[in-house]
Amino acid sequence: MARARSLALTSSLTPPDAAHPRLVxxxxxxxxxxxxxxxxxxVAMLDFAFPETRGQRPADFETTLKFGIALSRLAAEGPAVHKLxxxxxxxxxxxxxxxxxDLIRRVFAKTADA
Incomplete structure (x- = not known):
């Protein structure tokens, strides 16, 4: 995480060719x-899987959960998806x-199998 933040900050501080470099x-x-x-x-959004979690669940929350479950099943079957x-x-x-x-197609094929 620290490495990713550092890279993002470094690339964002590289002076762009623009009239207002600070804005860009x-x-x-x-x-x-x-x-x-x-x-x-x-990951924090997954807290909404618990009924006692307060707040408004995202509109597509059920789809997100199904996608995650199917992705986990697909990852258990193939090293490339597991690595990803x-x-x-x-x-x-x-x-x-x-x-x-291609990954979305394979994941949704898994949801159809379930």
Whole structure:
């Protein structure tokens, strides 16, 4: 996590070719930080699986849970998917890796099997 933050900060502080470098720097930093916090926030969202958790559940929460269960099943069957899930969990790769069309197809095929 610290390494990813450091890389995001370093790349965001690299002076861009722009009229207002500070503004561009802030925008780049905000976009990169959003990518970094996506995984920890998605893990925190799983607290809503417990009925005593207060707050408003996301609209697609059930789909998110089903996707996670199917992804875990797929990871148990194949080392490549298992490796990918570990890399995302340890913040070595962004959570957006799960949006790969082939992976999504395979995960949803798993949900149909269940």
């Amino acid at each position: 720097c802030c925008e780049r930093s905000a976009n990169e930080i959003q990518t970094l916090i996506e995984t920890p926030w998605s 899930t570990l890399e995302v969990q340890h913040l070595l790769k962004p959570r957006s890796c799960y949006r790969d069309p």
